[in-house]
Amino acid sequence: MTPFSKNEAAEPKAKAALIDFLRSNGCIPRKSAVATEFNINRYANRADVVLANDDGLHFFEIKTERDTLHRLERQIEAYSLHANFVTVALTKKHVDVAYPLLPEHVGLLQLPCPFFGNEVKLLRAAKPSPSYDAVAMLSLLPADAINSRLLQSSRNRRRADLVREAAALPTEAIRAATLAFVIDRYRLTTAALLKATKNRTIRSADLVHLKKWDRSNRKPTEATGVAPPMTTAAIDAEIYQYVGKSFGPVPAEITQLLGLTQNLI
Structure with a gap:
């Protein structure tokens, strides 16, 4: 496999290697979605990679050689409230230090350096988050999605009122609605990435396919079947x-x- 060029930044290479690993292990089937830089907790935290599939919502935090672990504990705490599964992907420099600090439900991947997707190592599989909170997951939905996917109400109401009513619903209903929203929002960009990288390694430059699409030009391109990035x-x-x-x-x-x-x- 051809190595990545040395001038690529560490974090995009790590994201590409992680997504390539997930694809290679069958974690991104049809009717699933992948996103990067996923904001949660009113933009206080941002998951590096998010995977939405039949298993649930899975957040990944990446720490490369250039990163520190100062914020890792707070990040895991926030991710564990919003996602069904949480995994940290670390280079070997951080593994020995971080391993004893991780809660039992948090998965652990070791990233290679340099980054090659097929060399990512699974050290510990993630378990369902014990602190997963349905109300926290509702924060991932815009008000109109809460209304249409959970309440089916025709009235215009404040977000706080919608959240209060939706929070009384069964947890599984909230999980299913949130998961469906994330998949619907990112499935076309995910499909574009997978199509563009078929039969080859996913590289950092390929992550452009996961960017938001152009609102003023919705015509799908012949190559990807989805609208191109905004020009x-x-x-x-x-x-x-x-x-x-x-x-x-x-x-x-x-x-x-x-x-x-x-x-x-």
Whole structure:
């Protein structure tokens, strides 16, 4: 297998190696999804990689050679509230120090250095989180998703009221709704990544397929079947789509300037 180039940053390489490992072990089947940089707890924490599949929601925290373990305990605590499973992926530098500190339910992967997906080692499998909290998982859902997926209410209500009512539902219903929302949100980007990397190793550059798609150009590409990442031209189109509608017609010189700008992109 061809080694990764030396100029790639450590964390993206680690994410790619981890996702490649998950794919190789059958953890990303159809009707599942993978995401990176997944914000939780009102943006106080951010999981490096998230996997949503039939087993549940699985959060992964990565620590490379350049990282420290200062925040690891707090991160695990937050992840354990929001996810069914939590795993830390560490380079060998951190394994011996972190292992005795990890709660029993937290899984442990050893990342190689340099990063090759097939060399990631499973040291301990994750177990269901004992502190998983249904209300915490509701925080991963926008208000309209809580309403449509759990309450089926036609009334517009405050988020706090929606959460209060939804929290009284069975935990399994909340888990299923949250899992379905995450899969629906990231399944197309996941499919694009898997299609682009079929029969080869996932590299850090491939993670661009997991970025959010362009809202102003929803036409799927022939290669991936999903909309491409947002381009500069698309951003301009989204910014300027309302020009002239609120403040009168666009002056001719501005129209000409915008045309020249588009031609240069």
